[in-house]
Amino acid sequence: MEKIFDLADIENLERFYRVNFTTKISGIQSPNLIGTLDQNGNSNLAIFNSVIHISSNPPTLGFLQRPLTVHRQTYENIKMKGFFTINSVTTDFIKNAHQTSAKYSNGISEFEQCNFTEQYIDNFQIPFVKESPIKIGMSWEEEHLIQSSGNIFIVGKIQKIILDDSLLANDGNVLLEKINLAGVAGLDSYFKLEKIARFEFARP
Amino acid sequence: MEKIFDLADIENLERFYRVNFTTKISGIQSPNLIGTLDQNGNSNLAIFNSVIHISSNPPTLGFLQRPLTVHRQTYENIKMKGFFTINSVTTDFIKNAHQTSAKYSNGISEFEQCNFTEQYIDNFQIPFVKESPIKIGMSWEEEHLIQSSGNIFIVGKIQKIILDDSLLANDGNVLLEKINLAGVAGLDSYFKLEKIARFEFARP
Numbered sequence: 174m175e176k177i178f179d180l181a182d183i184e185n186l187e188r189f190y191r192v193n194f195t196t197k198i199s200g201i202q203s204p205n206l207i208g209t210l211d212q213n214g215n216s217n218l219a220i221f222n223s224v225i226h227i228s229s230n231p232p233t234l235g236f237l238q239r240p241l242t243v244h245r246q247t248y249e250n251i252k253m254k255g256f257f258t259i260n261s262v263t264t265d266f267i268k269n270a271h272q273t274s275a276k277y278s279n280g281i282s283e284f285e286q287c288n289f290t291e292q293y294i295d296n297f298q299i300p301f302v303k304e305s306p307i308k309i310g311m312s313w314e315e316e317h318l319i320q321s322s323g324n325i326f327i328v329g330k331i332q333k334i335i336l337d338d339s340l341l342a343n344d345g346n347v348l349l350e351k352i353n354l355a356g357v358a359g360l361d362s363y364f365k366l367e368k369i370a371r372f373e374f375a376r377p
Numbered sequence: 378m379e380k381i382f383d384l385a386d387i388e389n390l391e392r393f394y395r396v397n398f399t400t401k402i403s404g405i406q407s408p409n410l411i412g413t414l415d416q417n418g419n420s421n422l423a424i425f426n427s428v429i430h431i432s433s434n435p436p437t438l439g440f441l442q443r444p445l446t447v448h449r450q451t452y453e454n455i456k457m458k459g460f461f462t463i464n465s466v467t468t469d470f471i472k473n474a475h476q477t478s479a480k481y482s483n484g485i486s487e488f489e490q491c492n493f494t495e496q497y498i499d500n501f502q503i504p505f506v507k508e509s510p511i512k513i514g515m516s517w518e519e520e521h522l523i524q525s526s527g528n529i530f531i532v533g534k535i536q537k538i539i540l541d542d543s544l545l546a547n548d549g550n551v552l553l554e555k556i557n558l559a560g561v562a563g564l565d566s567y568f569k570l571e572k573i574a575r576f577e578f579a580r581p
Binding site (some may be wrong): 174175176177179180183184185187188189190191192193194195196197198199200201202203204205206222223224225227228229230231232233234235237259261262264267268271272273274275276278281285286294295307309314315317319320321322324326328330331332333334335336337338339341342344345346347349350352354356358359360361362363364365366367368369370371372373374375376377 | 378379380381382383384387388390391392393394395396397398399400401402403404405406407409426427428429430431432433434435436437438439441444463465466468471472475476477478479480481482485488490498499511513518519521523524525526528530532534535536537538539540542543545546547548550551553554558560562563564565566567568569570571572573574575576577578579580581
C-alpha cells in the first residue's frame with residue numbers, strides 16, 4: 174500500500190528509523206576509502222559514501238564531511254596536509270572497508286586495524302590503498318559549509334589516477350564491470366553490480 | 378599493466394576521453410529523475426547522477442547542477458518555483474530515463490517525450506514520476522557555487538516521501554533490493570544491483 178510521509182512525519186520519526194530511512198531513499202552510491210596522514214605521520218583510512226564527480230576540466234571530485242561537532246580525523250588531516258587519496262572498494266573487501274567506520278583512537282591506523290596495505294606511489298605524500306583497483310590522489314581545493322545541517326562539501330582536484338590499463342577502453346571509458354566494484358545504500362547495505370547497458374549521447 | 382596519470386596527463390587528454398575517464402573513476406551512483414515546472418506550468422524532467430544524502434535532521438539531499446553557461450531548465454524552474462521532485466529509476470526504464478538528457482526545446486516536456494506519467498500527490502505543486510517506486514518532494518534550501526568549475530551544489534529539504542509500505546522494514550530500512558533500482562557510471566553506463574550484505578554499526 175502506498176504510504177506518504179510529510180516533513181512533519183519524517184521529523185517525528187525515531188532517530189535511528191529516520192537515519193535508516195532518509196539515507197537510503199535517494200538510492201545507492203559507491204563507497205570509497207579516503208586515506209590521509211596526520212601531523213605526526215600516522216595514517217588514517219575512512220569509508221565515505223558520498224564521493225561524486227564534479228567536473229572534468231578542471232578534473233574535480235567532491236564529497237560530504239559530517240558536521241564538525243566531534244573530532245573528524247579525515248577532515249583535520251586533509252586541512253593539515255592539503256592532500257588525500259580516494260580508493261575504490263570491491264565486494265571482496267566490503268567487510269574490512271565498512272570496519273573503517275569504527276571510531277578508533279587517534280594514532281591507531283585503520284589501514285592496520287582493517288587489513289589494508291599502505292602504498293606510496295611516485296612522489297605523492299599520502300598513502301593509497303594497495304588493494305583498491307582504482308586509486309586517486311587528490312588536493313584540497315575548496316569547501317562549502319552546508320548552513321542547514323553543518324555538513325561540509327569538500328571539493329578536491331585530481332592530481333593522480335592509478336589503475337590497470339586493462340580497465341581503460343580506447344575512448345577513455347573505465348570498464349568498472351571488470352572489477353567487483355561495490356555499491357552501498359545508506360550506512361550499512363552493500364550491493365554487487367552488473368553492467369546491463371551503455372547508451373549513446375541522447376538527442377531529441 | 379599499472380598506468381599512472383598525473384594532473385598534466387589528464388589535462389592533456391582529448392576532451393571526450395577525459396569526460397569518459399573522469400566521470401567513472403569514482404564509481405557508480407544512482408540515477409534520479411528530477412521533475413520541475415516552469416513559469417507557464419510546463420513540466421520538465423531530467424536525469425541527474427549526483428543526488429546524495431546530506432542530513433537526516435533536517436532531512437536534506439543535495440545534487441550538482443552543471444555550470445550556467447547555457448540555459449539550464451531544471452535549475453531555472455527550481456529557482457522560480459522553490460520546489461522540485463526526485464524520482465527513482467529502475468532498470469525497467471533506464472532507456473527512457475537516459476533519453477531525458479537530450480536537449481528538448483523549451484515548453485516540450487520530457488515526461489511526454491520519454492513516456493513518463495506526471496502524477497500530482499496531495500497538495501504538492503510539482504509533478505512526480507508515476508513510474509518511480511520512490512518519489513521525493515523537495516524544497517530548495519540553499520546553493521553553493523563551486524568556484525573551480527562553475528557547478529552549483531543545490532541543497533534541498535525533503536518535504537514528502539512516497540513509497541509502497543512493503544519497501545519499509547520495521548527499523549526504517551528501505552528494501553531497495555525489492556525494486557530493480559538502477560546504478561549508473563558516468564553519463565552513459567547502467568548497472569543492475571544485487572544486495573549482498575548488511576553490516577552492523579562498526580566498533581573498534
